[in-house]
Amino acid sequence: MTAPLLEVAGVGKRFGRLTVLDDVSFSIAPGEAFGIVGPNGAGKSTLLNVVNGVLRPDGGTVRFDGADVTRADAAARCRAGIGRSYQIPRPFGGMTVFENALVAASFGGGHTGRAAAEAAHRALETAGLADAANTPAGSLRLLDRKRLELARALATDPRLVLLDEIAGGLTEAEVPALVETVRDLVRAGVAVVWIEHVVHALVAVVTRLMCLTYGRVLAVGDPHAVLADPQVVEVYLGSTIAGDDPVVEET
Amino acid sequence: MTRVEPAARGAGQDAVPPSAGSGGVRVRRSGPAAWIGGGVLVVAVAVLAYLPYVSSRGTQIDLVGLFSLIVLGTMWNLLAGYGGMVSIGQQAWIGLGGYGLVYLAGTLGLDPFVSIPLAALACGLVAWATSYLAFRLSGGYFAIGTWVIAEVVRLLVIQVDEVGAGSGASLTAFSGIDPQYRIAYVYWVALGVAVVVVLAVYLLMRSRIGLALTAIRDEPTAAGSSGVPVTRAKRLVFVLAAVGCGLAGAVIVANTLRVQPGSIFSVDYSATMIFIVVIGGLGTIEGPIIGAVVYYLLQDGLADLGNWYLVVVGVIAIAVTLLAPKGLWGLTRGRLSVFPTGYRVGRGT
Numbered sequence: 001m002t003a004p005l006l007e008v009a010g011v012g013k014r015f016g017r018l019t020v021l022d023d024v025s026f027s028i029a030p031g032e033a034f035g036i037v038g039p040n041g042a043g044k045s046t047l048l049n050v051v052n053g054v055l056r057p058d059g060g061t062v063r064f065d066g067a068d069v070t071r072a073d074a075a076a077r078c079r080a081g082i083g084r085s086y087q088i089p090r091p092f093g094g095m096t097v098f099e100n101a102l103v104a105a106s107f108g109g110g111h112t113g114r115a116a117a118e119a120a121h122r123a124l125e126t127a128g129l130a131d132a133a134n135t136p137a138g139s140l141r142l143l144d145r146k147r148l149e150l151a152r153a154l155a156t157d158p159r160l161v162l163l164d165e166i167a168g169g170l171t172e173a174e175v176p177a178l179v180e181t182v183r184d185l186v187r188a189g190v191a192v193v194w195i196e197h198v199v200h201a202l203v204a205v206v207t208r209l210m211c212l213t214y215g216r217v218l219a220v221g222d223p224h225a226v227l228a229d230p231q232v233v234e235v236y237l238g239s240t241i242a243g244d245d246p247v248v249e250e251t
Numbered sequence: 252m253t254r255v256e257p258a259a260r261g262a263g264q265d266a267v268p269p270s271a272g273s274g275g276v277r278v279r280r281s282g283p284a285a286w287i288g289g290g291v292l293v294v295a296v297a298v299l300a301y302l303p304y305v306s307s308r309g310t311q312i313d314l315v316g317l318f319s320l321i322v323l324g325t326m327w328n329l330l331a332g333y334g335g336m337v338s339i340g341q342q343a344w345i346g347l348g349g350y351g352l353v354y355l356a357g358t359l360g361l362d363p364f365v366s367i368p369l370a371a372l373a374c375g376l377v378a379w380a381t382s383y384l385a386f387r388l389s390g391g392y393f394a395i396g397t398w399v400i401a402e403v404v405r406l407l408v409i410q411v412d413e414v415g416a417g418s419g420a421s422l423t424a425f426s427g428i429d430p431q432y433r434i435a436y437v438y439w440v441a442l443g444v445a446v447v448v449v450l451a452v453y454l455l456m457r458s459r460i461g462l463a464l465t466a467i468r469d470e471p472t473a474a475g476s477s478g479v480p481v482t483r484a485k486r487l488v489f490v491l492a493a494v495g496c497g498l499a500g501a502v503i504v505a506n507t508l509r510v511q512p513g514s515i516f517s518v519d520y521s522a523t524m525i526f527i528v529v530i531g532g533l534g535t536i537e538g539p540i541i542g543a544v545v546y547y548l549l550q551d552g553l554a555d556l557g558n559w560y561l562v563v564v565g566v567i568a569i570a571v572t573l574l575a576p577k578g579l580w581g582l583t584r585g586r587l588s589v590f591p592t593g594y595r596v597g598r599g600t
Contacts, residue, residue: 052476053475053476054472054475054476073475074472074475074476075475075476075477075478075479075480075481078475078476078477078478079478084476086473086476090470090472090473091469091470091473092465092466092469092470092473092474093469093470094465094468094469094534095465095466095469095593096593096594096595096596098278098594098596099462099465099593099594100466102462102594103462103463103465103466103474103477103479104477104478106459106462106463106478107459107463107477107478107479107480108477108478108479109478110478112459117276117278117594118275118276120276121275121276121596133596134595134596152473152477155477156477156478
């Protein structure tokens with residue numbers, strides 16, 4: 001077995017008296033597509049924040065590509081190869097779409113001059129935003145904001161991309177194209193950690209699935225097996241809100 | 252057009268999937284407006300540089316005030332408009348710059364024109380050290396923190412007997428120069444400082460660092476997650492703004508020949524800087540220049556009103572924020588750009 005690309009071991013995080021993550025461990029092989037499901041408030045986004053360095057865990061370690069990055073900041077981890085898209089898009093609103101991608105290509109990807117412009121442009125093409133290059137990012141609609149999150153993550157030349165509900169909030173018609181883009185990413189050898197409530201989209205791409213609840217790992221393994229787990233069904237259905245469809249559809 | 256492949260990173264492969272039909276990308280950074288505007292500015296600076304030969308000493312002394320306002324506005328804009336840091340303590344560096352000039356040129360006897368940049372560099376050093384304190388705070392707390400730092404600097408400076416303690420000191424280093432020449436020299440230095448500061452900010456904002464700063468201003472968390480070294484970039488801006496304000500402070504003292512702790516460390520400077528930037532247009536290089544000119548004209552034209560002058564200035568500030576939230580330069584809606592820092596993409600062949 002190859003050495004894991006990402007190794008999260010015994011990670012815990014508390015906000016005051018609230019334990020958000022409790023002894024979470026998992027690891028990902030290079031190029032693997034890994035899904036995370038769980039009810040709202042299970043700690044999924046917090047877990048991504050700990051993995052990409054926006055938050056420091058209270059305990060445990062995060063290793064990326066063999067190196068301990070638990071103390072490294074988000075910028076250093078991005079340069080090491082961890083790209084991130086946010087659940088609620090965080091565009092650089094005063095900059096154009098191209099400039100958004102250029103920031104990521106220049107600093108995350110470490111490119112300069114012409115190479116940076118090319119990398120940014122390629123990321124926009126992959127995410128389907130090349131035609132909006134000169135549009136101010138602040139005026140994009142939701143689908144394009146999600147695409148911009150993806151483009152910015154791609155422009156950093158990542159080896160691991162963390163996707164936080166990239167399909168969330170989109171219409172049924174908008175989801176397939178985005179799923180296809182993620183699938184392309186995995187085909188190109190990029191590892192993906194993907195949080196998603198749109199489970200059928202997730203299961204169509206990932207090869208392993210983890211269910212998180214109350215900050216703990218409830219189950220991890222084959223996606224269909226995890227979703228059939230009675231505990232997962234209970235936890236997930238018990239907290240399903242309108243619009244979240246945990247039923248797996250064959251695609 | 253040849254495609255440039257990203258540099259391979261370690262053992263990792265090219266992560267971005269190659270997309271079909273991806274041609275090159277053409278990036279344009281300035282338009283005709285920039286060349287025309289730049290030309291107008293060059294002519295304006297040339298005319299201003301010639302002015303001491305044809306104008307009164309009073310006019311020159313007045314204009315030095317305008318040049319320092321341009322520098323101060325440009326520095327506050329760099330901090331808030333590009334670095335996302337709202338400071339109300341820039342008077343710390345204005346005061347240190349002014350006092351630095353008095354100390355270096357008066358007490359130590361250095362050449363006053365050499366002392367001006369040296370005093371500004373000293374401001375940068377102190378700012379670098381204090382940034383480790385100030386950066387523990389953010390948002391409104393940061394703003395108040397900078398004010399506290401400025402007060403601490405003032406309280407420390409008035410303990411120093413060599414620079415007149417609480418009563419201030421006069422700058423005597425120019426006494427060997429004929430006043431007519433002295434005033435002209437100070438005028439040229441002030442003009443030079445304003446030109447250098449504005450050009451430096453322009454070049455900075457066109458560089459990679461400018462890209463990083465704009466991203467940090469818009470979304471600091473996403474900037475960090477995109478690989479931007481957020482704290483390092485902010486610290487650089489904090490230090491540069493201190494150097495610029497130190498230059499302005501030294502120029503102000505070289506112009507008035509007197510430094511008093513109560514006025515040179517006055518929080519009024521921060522209010523003035525904010526007014527200039529808000530009136531002119533936050534986050535643009537042109538804005539603070541326009542704002543400084545507006546403020547200077549108001550100051551000049553309303554001098555007879557006494558305290559009512561502040562009321563008028565306040566009403567104008569409120570009116571501009573309501574009617575033109577992006578400042579006077581914002582009224583151009585980006586159609587005009589004398590200092591273009593953005594990137595426009597045209598499809599390559």
